[in-house]
Amino acid sequence: MLFFDSPNPAPNPRRVRIFAAEKGIALPSRELSIPAREHKSDEFVALNPRGQTPALQLDDGTVIAESVAICRYLEGMHPQPPLFGRDAREQALVEMWSRRVEMILMPPIGAVWVHTHKFTAALPGRNLEWGESNRPRIRDAMRFFDEQLAGREFLATGDYTVADILLLTTLDFSTFIGMPMPDELSTLRAWHARVSARPSAAA
Numbered sequence: 001m002l003f004f005d006s007p008n009p010a011p012n013p014r015r016v017r018i019f020a021a022e023k024g025i026a027l028p029s030r031e032l033s034i035p036a037r038e039h040k041s042d043e044f045v046a047l048n049p050r051g052q053t054p055a056l057q058l059d060d061g062t063v064i065a066e067s068v069a070i071c072r073y074l075e076g077m078h079p080q081p082p083l084f085g086r087d088a089r090e091q092a093l094v095e096m097w098s099r100r101v102e103m104i105l106m107p108p109i110g111a112v113w114v115h116t117h118k119f120t121a122a123l124p125g126r127n128l129e130w131g132e133s134n135r136p137r138i139r140d141a142m143r144f145f146d147e148q149l150a151g152r153e154f155l156a157t158g159d160y161t162v163a164d165i166l167l168l169t170t171l172d173f174s175t176f177i178g179m180p181m182p183d184e185l186s187t188l189r190a191w192h193a194r195v196s197a198r199p200s201a202a203a
Helices: 012-021 042-047 067-077 089-114 126-133 135-148 163-175 186-196
Strands: 002-005 029-031 053-058 063-067
Touching: 002 012, 002 186, 012 067, 012 089, 012 163, 029 163, 042 053, 053 067, 063 067, 067 163, 089 135, 089 163, 126 135, 135 163
Parallel strands: 002 029
Antiparallel strands: 002 053, 053 063
């Protein structure tokens, strides 16, 4: 098994690293530099046609791409502690909140990243106006999660789950692109401090 990784600030490989750290799984890894475009090499694109990290190549040659899919595989192979929920109810809640992170918060962050950030200046089809118009959507999404976290320790259930990992890595990437959490979102900031204090967050 070989995990194709990229270092911070790339949020999606970090999701898998945190997940594996929570499980106590040691993943043999190969780091690919995004600035050096190693993820676009012919060798890697032959494994993952999207040319993106992360990807996990199993011993039989099977390649699993997409961060949540990799985490689901690791959950199946190492079910304890359960990070996708303990029963049908919790699994549905984890799925719901994971999708909300990816559908409500990540798209405007991605738009600001692709269309406004200096590191993506060479990408074709950039639209600065579109990117800037997404900044208020990021703040609105953060406000939504701040409100929904009221009275909760974790996002989806009473336990730390993959939904918390998705939200943590997405918020940290938002900070990297210049859109940190507003000071007034005290509930979200307190949650972020709690989950950032977990040893796995340093993965």
